[in-house]
Amino acid sequence: MTTVKVxxxxxxxxxxxxxxxxxxxLxxxxxMLSWPDALCERLAAGGRRVVRYDLRDSGxxxxxxxxAPDYTLRDLAxxxxxLVEALGGGPAHLAGIGVGGMVAQVAVLDHPGAFSALTLVGTRAVAPGPVDADLPDHDQATMGRLFSSPMPDWADRESVAEFAAAGAEVLGNDPGAARSVAERVWDRTPGTESQVQMANQLGMVFSRLxxxxxxxxxxxxxxxxxxxVHGRLDPFFPVGNGxxxxxxxxxxxxLVLEETATALRDADVREIAEAMLTLR
Known part of the structure; x- marks a missing residue:
C-alpha cells in the first residue's frame, strides 16, 4: 500500500x-476493501495491473x-x-462498486479519454436520495430492520465489527466476512472520531455530498x-437498477449473480474476473 497525491x-x-x-x-x-482481495489477485493473475483505492474521507x-464535505461527486470523478494519469497506465479499465459505481459513471462521462472500459457493480444511475419512478428503491422491510439497529460505539473495534456482522445478516451477506472486513477497515481508519469511523464503515458522506x-x-x-454486475438478492440497490x-x-x-446480495462473495470472484478480463 502507498499514497498518491492528485x-x-x-x-x-x-x-x-x-x-x-x-x-x-478499482x-x-x-x-478500497469493498473490492475483495481474491478478485484483485485473480485479475492480476490474468495479466492486469490492479490498483484499488480509497475515496476521500476514507482509509x-x-x-x-x-x-460537511468540501468536494462534490464531480471532484471524486x-x-x-x-489517478490514472499519475499512475501512468492510461487509458484504464475503471470499475466502481456501490457508491463508487456512481463515481465511475461520472468519471467515464466527464473524462472519456482516461478510460478504455467500465465495470459497474451493485450500483445505480442516480445519486443517493429519491429514486426515479422507474427504478426500484431500497427494500423497505429490509431497510427498516437495518436502520432500527442502534449505532455501535464507533471508538470500539469489537462493537463496530459486531454491528457490521449484524447488518450483513439483515442484507443477506456473509456475517463472518463482513466482520473481517469491518475490522480491517477500522484498523485503517485514522483516529477514533465517530464521524470518521462511521464514514469509513458506512459511506455516510454520500448522504451529504x-x-x-x-x-x-x-x-x-x-x-x-x-x-x-448485480446481485439478484440485493435489497439495497435491487437488481432492476443494474x-x-x-x-x-x-x-x-x-452479469446477474443469482446468489449474491450487496457484497461480492468469494464464490463470485472467478465469474466476475473472467467477465472483466474480456473487456478491452
Missing part, C-alpha cells in the same frame, strides 16, 4: 500485478469533515482520472465496453 489531496492505493500491465482501477465504495486518503447535476440521461453517451444501467449504456453486458 488534485491537491492524497489517495490511499494498493497495487497488484506487474507495473507494466494494462491498468484496472474505485472504493467507499474504502489512507485525505480526511476532512465527512459530515476527477480524482479517478487524475453534492451529486448534481444528474447524469442518467447522459448514459447513452458512454462509448467504452461496459460490464454491469438492468436499467445495462439497457441505457450502449452494448453493455449484464
Amino acid at each position: 488534485n491537491d489531496i492524497v489517495l490511499g492505493v494498493e497495487s497488484f500485478g506487474a507495473d507494466d500491465a494494462p491498468l484496472v482501477l 474505485v472504493g465504495g467507499t474504502t 489512507e486518503s485525505t480526511t476532512g469533515d465527512p459530515e 476527477a480524482d479517478a482520472a487524475a 453534492d451529486c448534481t447535476p444528474r447524469w442518467r440521461e447522459r448514459l447513452p453517451g458512454i462509448d467504452v465496453p461496459t460490464l454491469v 438492468e436499467a444501467l445495462a439497457r441505457e449504456i450502449p452494448g453493455a453486458r449484464l
Whole structure:
C-alpha cells in the first residue's frame, strides 16, 4: 500500500500485478476493501495491473469533515482520472462498486479519454436520495430492520465489527466476512472520531455530498465496453437498477449473480474476473 497525491489531496492505493500491465482501477465504495482481495489477485493473475483505492474521507486518503464535505461527486470523478494519469497506465479499465459505481459513471462521462472500459457493480444511475419512478428503491422491510439497529460505539473495534456482522445478516451477506472486513477497515481508519469511523464503515458522506447535476440521461453517451454486475438478492440497490444501467449504456453486458446480495462473495470472484478480463 502507498499514497498518491492528485488534485491537491492524497489517495490511499494498493497495487497488484506487474507495473507494466494494462491498468484496472478499482474505485472504493467507499474504502478500497469493498473490492475483495481474491478478485484483485485473480485479475492480476490474468495479466492486469490492479490498483484499488480509497475515496476521500476514507482509509489512507485525505480526511476532512465527512459530515460537511468540501468536494462534490464531480471532484471524486476527477480524482479517478487524475489517478490514472499519475499512475501512468492510461487509458484504464475503471470499475466502481456501490457508491463508487456512481463515481465511475461520472468519471467515464466527464473524462472519456482516461478510460478504455467500465465495470459497474451493485450500483445505480442516480445519486443517493429519491429514486426515479422507474427504478426500484431500497427494500423497505429490509431497510427498516437495518436502520432500527442502534449505532455501535464507533471508538470500539469489537462493537463496530459486531454491528457490521449484524447488518450483513439483515442484507443477506456473509456475517463472518463482513466482520473481517469491518475490522480491517477500522484498523485503517485514522483516529477514533465517530464521524470518521462511521464514514469509513458506512459511506455516510454520500448522504451529504453534492451529486448534481444528474447524469442518467447522459448514459447513452458512454462509448467504452461496459460490464454491469448485480446481485439478484440485493435489497439495497435491487437488481432492476443494474438492468436499467445495462439497457441505457450502449452494448453493455449484464452479469446477474443469482446468489449474491450487496457484497461480492468469494464464490463470485472467478465469474466476475473472467467477465472483466474480456473487456478491452
